[in-house]
Amino acid sequence: xxxxxxxxxxxxxxxxxxxxxxxxxxxxxxxxxxxxxxxxxxxxxxxxxxxxxxxxxxxxxxxxxxxxxxxxxxxxxxxxxxxxxxxxxxxxxxxxxxxxxxxxxxxxxxxxxxxxxxxxxxxxxxxxxxxxxxxxxxxxxxxxxxxxxxxxxxxxxxxxxxxxxxxxxxxxxxxxxxxxxxxxxxxxxxxxxxxxxxxxxxxxxxxxxxxxxxxxxxxxxxxxxxxxxxxxxxxxxxxxxxxxxxxxxxxxxxxxxxxxxxxxxxxxxxxxxxxxxxxxxxxxxxxxxxxxxxxxxxxxxxxxxxxxxxxxxxxxxxxxxxxxxxxxxxxxxxxxxxxxxxxxxxxxxxxxxxxxxxxxxxx
Numbered sequence: 001x002x003x004x005x006x007x008x009x010x011x012x013x014x015x016x017x018x019x020x021x022x023x024x025x026x027x028x029x030x031x032x033x034x035x036x037x038x039x040x041x042x043x044x045x046x047x048x049x050x051x052x053x054x055x056x057x058x059x060x061x062x063x064x065x066x067x068x069x070x071x072x073x074x075x076x077x078x079x080x081x082x083x084x085x086x087x088x089x090x091x092x093x094x095x096x097x098x099x100x101x102x103x104x105x106x107x108x109x110x111x112x113x114x115x116x117x118x119x120x121x122x123x124x125x126x127x128x129x130x131x132x133x134x135x136x137x138x139x140x141x142x143x144x145x146x147x148x149x150x151x152x153x154x155x156x157x158x159x160x161x162x163x164x165x166x167x168x169x170x171x172x173x174x175x176x177x178x179x180x181x182x183x184x185x186x187x188x189x190x191x192x193x194x195x196x197x198x199x200x201x202x203x204x205x206x207x208x209x210x211x212x213x214x215x216x217x218x219x220x221x222x223x224x225x226x227x228x229x230x231x232x233x234x235x236x237x238x239x240x241x242x243x244x245x246x247x248x249x250x251x252x253x254x255x256x257x258x259x260x261x262x263x264x265x266x267x268x269x270x271x272x273x274x275x276x277x278x279x280x281x282x283x284x285x286x287x288x289x290x291x292x293x294x295x296x297x298x299x300x301x302x303x304x305x306x307x308x309x310x311x312x313x314x315x316x317x318x319x320x321x322x323x324x325x326x327x328x329x330x331x332x333x334x335x336x337x338x339x340x341x342x343x344x345x346x347x348x349x350x351x352x353x354x355x356x357x358x359x360x361x362x363x
Contacts, residue, residue: 271338
């Protein structure tokens with residue numbers, strides 16, 4: 001699910017390494033590949049790579065600092081060091097490769113004030129990013145053939161797919177739901193297998209529009225993508241979108257049935273839906289978490305805040321958010337009590353809850 005920057009860094013360098021071995025005898029090639037993993041982990045700089053590869057490695061390091069370490073850091077001084085490190089790495093990446101779309105997008109996330117301004121930037125620059133990635137794709141296809149060419153072309157287009165995924169996400173947050181769906185469609189046209197998981201963002205947009213038919217058409221289209229889904233063939237985003245539509249149509253029995261499906265599918269689902277922790281957005285891409293894990297539901301619940309907070313209620317959660325929290329506790333009170341007790345014992349912080357920020361966690 002989503003993009004793992006370290007895996008992508010490995011793929012990029014393994015491709016360059018394979019190219020460097022062309023023309024060698026079979027025995028030396030086998031011996032060289034046997035050492036690749038060790039060199040990647042222990043002596044990364046010794047591997048053959050282009051400035052584009054070096055820039056992406058810096059992006060991967062920045063991602064680990066900003067997306068995977070910063071949210072768990074409570075110490076302000078350490079947090080500032082991580083932010084400074086992330087920004088420095090992104091600056092170095094852009095110095096090596098001015099066309100590094102990932103570094104540009106992540107850097108701008110910290111410089112633009114507000115979601116609307118950031119969305120406008122993403123929308124305005126999208127075509128330039130597409131053109132750059134397509135040019136790099138053509139170059140990859142000209143250099144290699146077979147599986148290598150396929151991998152090189154795939155890697156070349158991934159920054160554009162991440163760009164579209166972030167643009168769609170920000171469109172949703174800004175309330176531009178129909179525009180969000182158009183962006184998701186462009187992403188699915190560019191990558192029918194949906195490596196960027198934009199279908200999850202689209203599910204929330206359909207719920208915002210109360211478009212049940214559109215949501216079900218998306219679910220049918222998504223059934224063949226990613227990890228095969230059990231329990232109605234749905235993921236957490238689709239299930240939460242269905243809950244939202246059922247609730248808006250005053251169908252409490254249907255909404256409750258869907259809630260039960262979520263509780264049957266994900267561990268500690270009642271606690272997650274009751275607590276509704278908000279996570280900072282990943283600046284590289286949606287955080288990579290295992291399918292059907294507790295983390296996946298936590299991530300989906302956080303993104304579903306755009307649904308939960310609609311309408312007013314006394315708890316400030318929003319009408320749907322309050323209903324979901326109350327219903328989850330009714331369906332599995334023991335799970336909610338257990339996790340709340342754990343969080344109190346850990347200083348009101350679970351191992352998964354990540355501190356949010358007014359700007360959505362953009363470093």
